[in-house]
Amino acid sequence: MSAKTDKLLSILKLQPVVPVLVIDDAATAVPLARALVAGGLKAIEITLRTQAALEAIRAVAAEVEGAVAGAGTILNAAQFEQSVEAGSQFIVSPGTTQELIDVANDHEVPLLPGAATASEVMGLREEGYQIMKFFPAEQAGGAAYLKSLSSPLAGTLFCPTGGISLGNARDYLSLPNVVCVGGSWVAPKELVAKGDWAGITKLAAEAYALKG
Numbered sequence: 679m680s681a682k683t684d685k686l687l688s689i690l691k692l693q694p695v696v697p698v699l700v701i702d703d704a705a706t707a708v709p710l711a712r713a714l715v716a717g718g719l720k721a722i723e724i725t726l727r728t729q730a731a732l733e734a735i736r737a738v739a740a741e742v743e744g745a746v747a748g749a750g751t752i753l754n755a756a757q758f759e760q761s762v763e764a765g766s767q768f769i770v771s772p773g774t775t776q777e778l779i780d781v782a783n784d785h786e787v788p789l790l791p792g793a794a795t796a797s798e799v800m801g802l803r804e805e806g807y808q809i810m811k812f813f814p815a816e817q818a819g820g821a822a823y824l825k826s827l828s829s830p831l832a833g834t835l836f837c838p839t840g841g842i843s844l845g846n847a848r849d850y851l852s853l854p855n856v857v858c859v860g861g862s863w864v865a866p867k868e869l870v871a872k873g874d875w876a877g878i879t880k881l882a883a884e885a886y887a888l889k890g
């Protein structure tokens with residue numbers, strides 16, 4: 679396993695669930711990340727889908743003790759570079775392009791690239807990837823589909839994301855080829871809007887308890 683894969687694996691193994699955040703107001707990023715870390719979820723994916731995302735990554739990376747800030751929904755090399763510059767310690771993409779593979783090769787920050795078919799997984803294996811995001815997990819076939827990849831594509835680990843919640847997370851976490859799952863359910867927009875950080879810590883702690 680390469681040092682970069684090892685680094686990614688150690689981040690993903692911190693917890694059973696990686697929160698996937700869409701942050702509209704950068705001012706909420708630090709209290710939200712603190713609430714998640716207090717519940718045990720240290721590795722946090724902030725998606726580059728809003729204007730506030732890079733500022734949010736920068737703030738979480740600099741100010742939240744114990745947090746491992748990552749960037750999600752990375753679609754191109756420029757976003758990869760901006761996210762690394764903001765302090766991201768891991769990068770997540772919904773799919774894979776040659777441009778992303780090339781930029782990832784130029785950096786020490788690991789990429790968790792998206793794949794949803796056997797051919798996509800095989801292509802990434804040829805590029806040296808052993809850990810991938812299975813996206814969109816539920817819509818692409820769910821835990822049964824992912825389980826069916828475990829024997830022919832043994833050696834590849836996944837972080838399934840998309841449509842996962844407390845109710846179905848265990849279906850994935852019990853598979854031999856799953857290292858963790860990703861999900862937005864631990865940070866509902868209503869709780870963020872209300873500043874209900876205790877409520878978010880409770881959801882995070884429930885998610886953390888899925889471990890083991």
Ligand code: 3PG
Binds near residue numbers: 840860861
């Ligand atoms: C995403 O990129 O939106 C993630 O897959 C999160 O999906 P979820 O909102 O269904 O958890």
